[in-house]
Amino acid sequence: MKVDYLLIGQGISGTWLSYFLQKENKSFLVIDDKNPNAPSRLAAGIINPVTGRRHVSTWMIDTLLPYVWEQYTTLGNELGITAISQRNVLDFFPSPQMRESFIKRVEEKGEYVSVPDDPNMFRPLFNYEFGCGEIKPVYTAHLETIIPAWRNKLATEGLLLEEKLKTDDLVVAKDHIRYKEIEAKKIIFCDGAACAANSWFELLPFAPNKGEALFVSIPGLPKDRIYKKGMLLVPMVQPDQWWLGSAYEWEFKDELPSAEFRKKGEQLLQQWLKLPYTIQDHIASIRPATLERRPFVGLHPVHHSIGILNGMGTKGCSLAPFFAAQLVRHLVYSEPIDPEGDVKRFTRILSRNIS
Numbered sequence: 001m002k003v004d005y006l007l008i009g010q011g012i013s014g015t016w017l018s019y020f021l022q023k024e025n026k027s028f029l030v031i032d033d034k035n036p037n038a039p040s041r042l043a044a045g046i047i048n049p050v051t052g053r054r055h056v057s058t059w060m061i062d063t064l065l066p067y068v069w070e071q072y073t074t075l076g077n078e079l080g081i082t083a084i085s086q087r088n089v090l091d092f093f094p095s096p097q098m099r100e101s102f103i104k105r106v107e108e109k110g111e112y113v114s115v116p117d118d119p120n121m122f123r124p125l126f127n128y129e130f131g132c133g134e135i136k137p138v139y140t141a142h143l144e145t146i147i148p149a150w151r152n153k154l155a156t157e158g159l160l161l162e163e164k165l166k167t168d169d170l171v172v173a174k175d176h177i178r179y180k181e182i183e184a185k186k187i188i189f190c191d192g193a194a195c196a197a198n199s200w201f202e203l204l205p206f207a208p209n210k211g212e213a214l215f216v217s218i219p220g221l222p223k224d225r226i227y228k229k230g231m232l233l234v235p236m237v238q239p240d241q242w243w244l245g246s247a248y249e250w251e252f253k254d255e256l257p258s259a260e261f262r263k264k265g266e267q268l269l270q271q272w273l274k275l276p277y278t279i280q281d282h283i284a285s286i287r288p289a290t291l292e293r294r295p296f297v298g299l300h301p302v303h304h305s306i307g308i309l310n311g312m313g314t315k316g317c318s319l320a321p322f323f324a325a326q327l328v329r330h331l332v333y334s335e336p337i338d339p340e341g342d343v344k345r346f347t348r349i350l351s352r353n354i355s
């Protein structure tokens with residue numbers, strides 16, 4: 001079998017890369033081992049325009065917000081699903097300091113932040129002492145719907161191979177690669193945190209980061225918003241189901257759900273939520289994060305038949321469509337990739353590993 005591209009991974013990065021390649025009528029095959037703990041299968045899918053204690057705008061957000069809304073809406077229409085929704089964040093301040101910092105940002109006319117007309121209207125649902133603010137617009141990419149729907153389409157069209165690729169089975173030549181009976185002009189790794197152990201890219205400054213979440217049933221909590229108090233409480237597609245998370249652990253001893261996170265989540269729900277709830281599940285996953293919080297996109301500077309779309313960190317839902325589209329335009333029309341995302345910035349490091 002001969003294809004233009006072999007893609008490794010059908011998380012949100014591989015999904016968007018295959019989507020844009022198909023738009024360009026390129027032939028490809030996606031290999032994915034369907035790891036149930038991959039972050040694209042467990043994340044909440046939020047696209048939040050502000051970050052940190054000072055609620056400053058996130059990297060490139062003014063470009064990304066309209067772009068992702070349009071792309072996910074189009075993808076959803078093509079698949080017959082709702083791929084994206086707007087649900088703003090209601091941020092309950094956990095301390096007077098956080099309240100002060102938020103209000104200061106509103107007074108500075110900071111983008112995306114405001115104070116609700118009636119901050120007391122949520123008292124029947126939550127306990128809160130220091131008021132609340134609103135972040136808008138905030139989008140949710142419905143990963144729990146998008147990833148299986150796209151997978152189903154790939155499988156129906158014969159474009160998916162469900163197995164774990166072992167890099168030892170790859171034969172890399174200058175102008176093509178071979179994997180078992182498949183020959184491709186290029187292979188692109190969209191394999192998430194696993195890429196940090198891949199011999200072509202292991203020298204990149206990956207900084208895998210562990211996140212956890214609880215799935216909670218909360219009958220009666222209105223699903224028109226995301227609620228936040230230190231952690232985010234995000235409505236899921238299943239009736240009454242909510243996602244509470246998450247942790248950001250740079251150092252972790254294993255990839256398993258931890259007793260510490262569960263306790264923290266339960267304590268928060270007990271103090272904050274006035275409605276009855278049931279914890280249904282507890283998950284953990286590893287984000288493919290990078291030291292400088294920028295993705296790795298492009299072709300290997302030495303092995304031109306090998307490429308990467310990775311390092312999406314905490315922002316896969318907004319960065320993956322944007323950089324997948326850039327990568328496809330780079331592959332097809334030789335257009336440049338944003339220098340902050342282009343893996344070429346690591347040419348010296350990657351040239352060291354030319355085995």
Ligand SMILES: Cc1cc2nc3c(=O)[nH]c(=O)nc-3n(C[C@H](O)[C@H](O)[C@H](O)COP(=O)(O)OP(=O)(O)OC[C@H]3O[C@@H](n4cnc5c(N)ncnc54)[C@H](O)[C@@H]3O)c2cc1C
Nearest residue numbers: 009011012013033035039040043045046165192211316317
């Ligand atoms: C708890 C948590 C909450 C998060 N919340 C958000 C959020 O709200 N918003 C946001 O934008 N981001 C969020 N993220 C981050 C987001 O999930 C990631 O940035 C994104 O999912 C990365 O997608 P990816 O496709 O690059 O990698 P992955 O999701 O890791 O996908 C890689 C795919 O490759 C497959 N694979 C790997 N190796 C092989 C192999 N050798 N052979 C075959 N297949 C292979 C895996 O099975 C998987 O399907 C969160 C992450 C976590 C952990």
